[in-house]
Amino acid sequence: MAITLVNPGGLPEIDVYRQVSIASGSKLVFVAGQVAWDADGVTVGEGDLAAQTEQCYLNVATALAAAGASFADVAKLNVHVADWTPDKMPLLLAGIERAAAKLGVTPAAPATLLGVAALDVPEHLVEVEATAVLG
Numbered sequence: 001m002a003i004t005l006v007n008p009g010g011l012p013e014i015d016v017y018r019q020v021s022i023a024s025g026s027k028l029v030f031v032a033g034q035v036a037w038d039a040d041g042v043t044v045g046e047g048d049l050a051a052q053t054e055q056c057y058l059n060v061a062t063a064l065a066a067a068g069a070s071f072a073d074v075a076k077l078n079v080h081v082a083d084w085t086p087d088k089m090p091l092l093l094a095g096i097e098r099a100a101a102k103l104g105v106t107p108a109a110p111a112t113l114l115g116v117a118a119l120d121v122p123e124h125l126v127e128v129e130a131t132a133v134l135g
Contacts (some may be wrong), residue, residue, distance in 0.1 A: 008066030011059060012041035020063045029067040029132035034059035035124045046123045049088055053095025056128040061103050064132055071103065073132040077111040080127045084115025
């Protein structure tokens with residue numbers, strides 16, 4: 001199976017991996033976990049779970065677009081939240097709702113929410129990864 005690895009414009013270029021992996025054939029799109037970085041690799045919304053969640057979803061949308069996909073093509077989302085407690089759910093949902101409003105979509109794919117001890121850098125509070133399928 002052929003794999004195309006892409007670092008799309010609008011997302012930071014990471015040395016150890018590419019942001020998107022596209023498999024030909026049934027065209028599965030695997031989006032690396034997106035954190036609250038802007039295109040220059042600067043953290044957006046430091047200390048603000050809602051703002052960081054919004055940025056993560058916007059970054060997922062940017063990565064999906066680079067593969068010719070959108071949230072309508074997403075088959076699975078995984079959301080990792082540092083130091084998760086249930087009282088953080090309203091902030092997480094607020095960030096998702098803000099991103100959905102900006103994108104004009106409702107991310108409704110199956111999702112897994114995982115509480116984790118920490119993410120890649122201390123200021124990152126949330127990370128979102130996606131798998132999409134294109135016809």
